[in-house]
Amino acid sequence: MSTVRYTKEHEWVKVEGDTATIGITSYAQEQLGDVVFVELPPVGKKLAKGDDAAVVESVKAASELYAPVSGDVIEVNSLIAAEPAKVNADPENSAWFLKLRLSDKSELDTLLDEAAYKAFIAESH
Amino acid sequence: MLESAASGRLGRTALYDRHLALGARMVPFAGYEMPVQFREGIIAEHAHTRNAAGVFDVSHMGQAVVSARDHQTAAEALERLVPGDLLGLAPGRIRYTQFTNASGGIIDDLMVSRSASPAQEGRLVLVVNASRKEVDYAWLAQHLPEDVKLTRSEDRSLLALQGPKAEAVLMRYCPQAAALSFMASTPARFDGVDFHLARSGYTGEDGYELSVPTDHVLTVYDRLLSDPDVKPIGLGARDSLRLEAGLCLYGHDIDETTSPVEADLTWSIGKRRRTEGGFMGVGRIAEELKDGSRRRRVGILPEGRAPAREGTAIMADGRSIGRLTSGGFGPTLGRPIAMGYVEREFSAPGTRIDLMVRDKPLAAQVVSLPFVPHRYKR
Numbered sequence: 001m002s003t004v005r006y007t008k009e010h011e012w013v014k015v016e017g018d019t020a021t022i023g024i025t026s027y028a029q030e031q032l033g034d035v036v037f038v039e040l041p042p043v044g045k046k047l048a049k050g051d052d053a054a055v056v057e058s059v060k061a062a063s064e065l066y067a068p069v070s071g072d073v074i075e076v077n078s079l080i081a082a083e084p085a086k087v088n089a090d091p092e093n094s095a096w097f098l099k100l101r102l103s104d105k106s107e108l109d110t111l112l113d114e115a116a117y118k119a120f121i122a123e124s125h
Numbered sequence: 126m127l128e129s130a131a132s133g134r135l136g137r138t139a140l141y142d143r144h145l146a147l148g149a150r151m152v153p154f155a156g157y158e159m160p161v162q163f164r165e166g167i168i169a170e171h172a173h174t175r176n177a178a179g180v181f182d183v184s185h186m187g188q189a190v191v192s193a194r195d196h197q198t199a200a201e202a203l204e205r206l207v208p209g210d211l212l213g214l215a216p217g218r219i220r221y222t223q224f225t226n227a228s229g230g231i232i233d234d235l236m237v238s239r240s241a242s243p244a245q246e247g248r249l250v251l252v253v254n255a256s257r258k259e260v261d262y263a264w265l266a267q268h269l270p271e272d273v274k275l276t277r278s279e280d281r282s283l284l285a286l287q288g289p290k291a292e293a294v295l296m297r298y299c300p301q302a303a304a305l306s307f308m309a310s311t312p313a314r315f316d317g318v319d320f321h322l323a324r325s326g327y328t329g330e331d332g333y334e335l336s337v338p339t340d341h342v343l344t345v346y347d348r349l350l351s352d353p354d355v356k357p358i359g360l361g362a363r364d365s366l367r368l369e370a371g372l373c374l375y376g377h378d379i380d381e382t383t384s385p386v387e388a389d390l391t392w393s394i395g396k397r398r399r400t401e402g403g404f405m406g407v408g409r410i411a412e413e414l415k416d417g418s419r420r421r422r423v424g425i426l427p428e429g430r431a432p433a434r435e436g437t438a439i440m441a442d443g444r445s446i447g448r449l450t451s452g453g454f455g456p457t458l459g460r461p462i463a464m465g466y467v468e469r470e471f472s473a474p475g476t477r478i479d480l481m482v483r484d485k486p487l488a489a490q491v492v493s494l495p496f497v498p499h500r501y502k503r
Contacts, residue, residue, distance in 0.1 A: 034168040036454040059167040059454045
């Protein structure tokens with residue numbers, strides 16, 4: 001059984017046991033436009049909530065992906081480093097960015113559920 | 126992740142509603158709400174312009190007329206403010222030049238055209254940057270003599286039709302389009318609308334700019350878009366196209382501190398002007414023409430896949446030798462590209478440099494511009 005949570009920075013966090021898979025939302029990729037470069041952290045890196053976790057660059061601009069929760073990087077998605085356009089094509093599935101082993105599961109409570117995230121997008125537009 | 130348009134006091138072009146209907150994402154640019162991209166996105170729009178034809182709304186740019194009793198009077202007055210040769214500008218021809226300040230920096234870059242029609246003798250038509258038009262007009266008002274008049278063309282909009290199919294598309298409405306050569310202009314008629322047609326642009330492709338009375342611009346825009354070869358293109362692709370073409374963007378690659386020589390725009394300084402002088406900032410510019418400038422604008426090719434952005438420090442010999450003034454992704458090349466200023470001894474193509482991106486050196490080299498060859502119809 002997995003749950004998906006969201007952040008106001010337009011990231012999604014899918015939790016399975018003590019593993020969190022992190023990516024950017026469909027809304028985020030739409031706002032960014034064509035993604036041309038992704039830089040991922042090294043496996044083993046310890047990230048605290050709010051740290052710069054990855055870089056995603058579109059034709060126009062560079063953006064940071066912040067760690068939505070704290071944990072150790074256990075896997076990164078080399079597919080999107082090789083083919084950054086996948087982030088536009090399939091942001092909420094195959095184009096995930098990284099997996100963390102959660103160090104503090106209580107941080108998950110600070111994230112938004114799907115309904116709250118949808119409401120957040122709706123009110124910011 | 127992106128700043129949203131703080132509307133309020135931003136201007137809108139006559140095509141604002143049409144852009145929204147076409148799925149544009151609007152962003153603030155030079156005081157206007159402008160489309161940065163349409164539905165297909167920057168890479169697709171960029172490719173479409175290189176392969177077929179794209180239409181750009183550039184009505185935010187400043188259009189104005191400098192007029193006097195004859196060409197000589199108007200040209201001599203304007204020549205005091207620019208290093209380009211305007212006296213020698215033939216009827217129907219266009220010149221790219223810059224307003225320079227007293228210290229040889231660039232106030233703005235602009236196009237100046239002399240009408241082909243004898244009835245328009247003594248008129249020079251200017252197209253200036255949106256972000257600089259108020260500064261330019263104040264500068265002109267301050268420096269033009271009393272017998273030379275500046276009139277803003279407030280009732281005109283501006284479209285650019287760019288790409289290898291631009292000629293074929295425009296031929297369906299304006300048969301005289303084909304006969305026009307690069308940097309030439311003519312009065313023309315489009316479906317009964319009188320307008321001003323120029324063979325020029327900002328993409329490196331063949332193409333046209335159409336100065337159209339604002340009352341009719343929607344009709345002309347829609348007619349162009351009804352052609353299956355034409356798609357609407359936003360400012361995002363306009364920027365990536367001009368960067369691949371090695372063209373300067375005011376406020377980034379050129380500004381009040383950079384001279385035309387440093388900016389590698391020496392080609393636009395008239396031969397007669399180099400010997401005669403008589404323009405703002407001639408002291409520094411003449412000196413740089415003679416001895417070379419301390420720094421120079423160059424093309425820069427980062428080696429990896431990471432784009433390097435404007436403001437990035439350029440390093441060589443363990444020290445900073447300059448900064449990027451434009452940097453991003455070149456869709457035609459499928460790799461990052463950039464421009465910037467480097468000290469003269471590092472300006473030769475092939476020079477190896479490092480770009481400091483997120484505190485790490487990124488290998489790059491100086492290359493000659495443009496990144497993508499120009500395809501003008503001369």
